[in-house]
Amino acid sequence: MRRQDYSGVVVTAPVSVPYLRYSQETAHWWIARALRQVLETAGLAPRDLDGLSVSSFTLFPDTPVGLTQHLGLSPRWLDTIPMGGASGVVALRRAARAVQAGDADMVACIAGDANRIDSFRQLLSSFSRFAMDASYPYGSGGPNASFALIADAYMAEYGATRADFGRIAVAQRANALQYPNAIMKKPLTLEDYLTARPIAEPFGLYDCVMPCAGAEGFLVMREEEAARRGLPFARIAATIERHNAFPEDPVQLRGGWAMDVDELYAMAGFGPEAIDVVETYDDYPVISMMQFEDLGFCAKGEGARFVREHDLTISGDFPHNTSGGQLSAGQAGAAGGYLGLVEAIRQVTGQAGGTQVAEAGTALVSGFGMINYDRGLCSGAAILTGADR
Amino acid sequence: MTGKLAPPRKKNPQLRQRVPTLPPQARSRAALGLTAAAARGAFELQHCAECGTVQYPPRDACAACLSVDLLWRATARDGQIIAETRIHASPDSYYRERLPWRAGLVRLAAGPTVLAHLHGEVGRGDRVRMDLKLDKAGQGVMIALPQQRTPDMADDDVLRTLTAHPKHRRVLITDLRAPVTRPLIEALLKAGAAHVFVGEAESWRRGSDHASIAGLDKVSVLPLDVTDATSLKKLAAEIGGKTDILINTARHVRPGGVLGADTVFAREEFETNALGLMRLAQAFGPAMAGRTADGVNSAVAFVNILSVHALSADPHYGAFSASQAAALSISQTLRAEFRASGLRMINVFSGPTDDEWHQPLPPPKVAPKALASCVVEALCEGLEDAFCGDVAKDLEERWRRDPKVLERELQGGGA
Known part of the structure; x- marks a missing residue:
């Protein structure tokens, strides 16, 4: 059966709480900040909220259940999305269905994480059972090492080079310089990228994200509700979600998008050529390159050529990760899985400020999360359109 | 070829004695099957008693048929390295002292892909012989070795951390x-x-x-x-x-x-x-x-x-x-x-x-x-x-x- 569309549901009130490299504050604190700002943006009081979706790695020992009491909320719909980089897209999908079905009227989707000294090491060592048993004991490189292996296999298979990955990182840094919340404030050249100290070969420093603390959020509600409140909103043209795709692949050279991409564009009613802004999940540039292929912007194996032939900056012919992505804005835990989505909402609602792409009517956001053992398991994508389109 | 391990220099009594650190030692109960095999020099993986699927990492159910009847069985050791990395940054104290550290993905002839330590003589594309060894934490770990024995292969830095070789001792x-x-x-x-x-x-x-x-x-x-x-x-x-x-x-x-x-x-x-x-x-x-x-x-x-x-x-x-x-x-x-x-x-x-x-x-x-x-x-x-x-x-x-x-x-x- 073909899945239903998301007509009548919109997404609004994009909020990014500025990130900090290290912070003594807890996930509860960061989530509260984002939630408050989301509500203020929409002119809502906490009691107006009847749905909440939360993503965080660092709430322990709490879950979002404890968070309701902690923050004084009484939602009739509560969701937790433990999907790392796919959290934003999946939270959006589920919240939209809840609103569409009438299970909730007003859902806040929030992701936030703390980052104290040493908390990243603790997160890595117990990230998943397979990581604990079969990847962390092998050099303890964390996701850098796991994705370095994927990059090594990808380069060997398709002939991509470090310079090709570098183009993605360099363009994102240029974009980040226009985004006031970005952690990275200095320009990056291809030379800088190529000569950076190695982290896990083939990766150097600028292939890797900076773990930090921060939060992101947005609201999902019915279109007439947003219109009544005069809120700029985006519509949801299509979404997909997939977990543990292609388990028989010996190494991950494609993500779950490749399984569902046809349905994504069929639901949207237009193809990749009609997308104005692309926000991929960039835990590493090679993964963004993989998304260009798996989401149909170029053929499999053509990602390197694609980035050589396109300008990925805000004013370029393929505006990509316009707020700098995690590579330049920072990775605030699960909020990293919201960064692109929140920026996409700003883009198609014309609220992106310095990073605004001219006439951005459509945006594609993709998410990718949870390197359980040797590959990222969750993938998702959403296409947002502006109210005028 | 592995370079010959040089004998140690005379110990400087004025330097601080290095405090032992251990690689990560937490494991699930299922993964201790690797440790049990490594302890006696066996190479064993989980085999599904019902459908015969060989799987890794160790699980509590068969990922092919969901049977919970899983047996540890001797498994073919051959495989091929399909990706490798050299890690230069780690938050773990044990590995920080030993960087850079190489690891690779090995596709086993038996089926699964295994993340393994790499012996210095092997790299991407090589056919290898897999072994299970106890690391310093006393846990079973995978290492990819050259298919054929080579003269000084035991002198390899990685292998040396996984054995108790008498050389120079x-x-x-x-x-x-x-x-x-x-x-x-x-x-x-x-x-x-x-x-x-x-x-x-x-x-x-x-x-x-x-x-x-x-x-x-x-x-x-x-x-x-x-x-x-x-x-x-x-x-x-x-x-x-x-x-x-x-x-x-x-x-x-x-x-x-x-x-x-x-x-x-x-x-x-x-x-x-x-x-x-x-x-x-x-x-x-x-x-x-x-x-x-x-x-x-x-x-x-x-x-x-x-x-x-x-x-x-x-x-x-x-x-x-x-x-x-x-x-x-x-x-x-x-x-x-x-x-x-x-x-x-x-x-x-x-x-x-x-x-x-x-x-x-x-x-x-x-x-x-x-x-x-x-x-x-x-x-x-x-x-x-x-x-x-x-x-x-x-x-x-x-x-x-x-x-x-x-x-x-x-x-x-x-x-």
């Missing part, structure tokens, strides 16, 4: 008079040991073996009696800080059951075989455990030679079997106590040895030379439990299958 063998000692000295020196200290109890009653051993190059004979705590303390003060491997060959054997035996003999067996081990560990263990991060000649292993009847008693050697069971139990506690240091406790289980105390027994018996090579192999491979000779291997297999059936068979009830 100083070894203490506790009993000069044990028949295994002489061939053991030769095998250790052949494997590259830097020096062998040999303990001798009651040195006033020297036999012909004293002169022949004391005269060897790189060997010194020193007074040591495992039943005498004072002698051990004295010797440990002298050589405890340069004992990298300790091999306990001291043992006292008397045939006979329990009903008719003199408890005086039994007491002597316990004094030497069980309490002797305890005294040795108390005298040498702490210094060894403090020196496990000391570079090329770090302290690495404490070896016990036990009768396989530590697992299940031989009624013809009742008190002796009991002393062996006690020694095994003590070694398990010591293993736990050495865990934080990474010092490996190795038990080499032997069948009846070819000596005067087993004279009337029929073959096969373990010749001293064979036992010596088992001990050195256990060190080179980094095992925790080694079974030496056909009798020990056979008995271990039967013990695994059903300890009660074995017990009854050892009582003579098997047809």
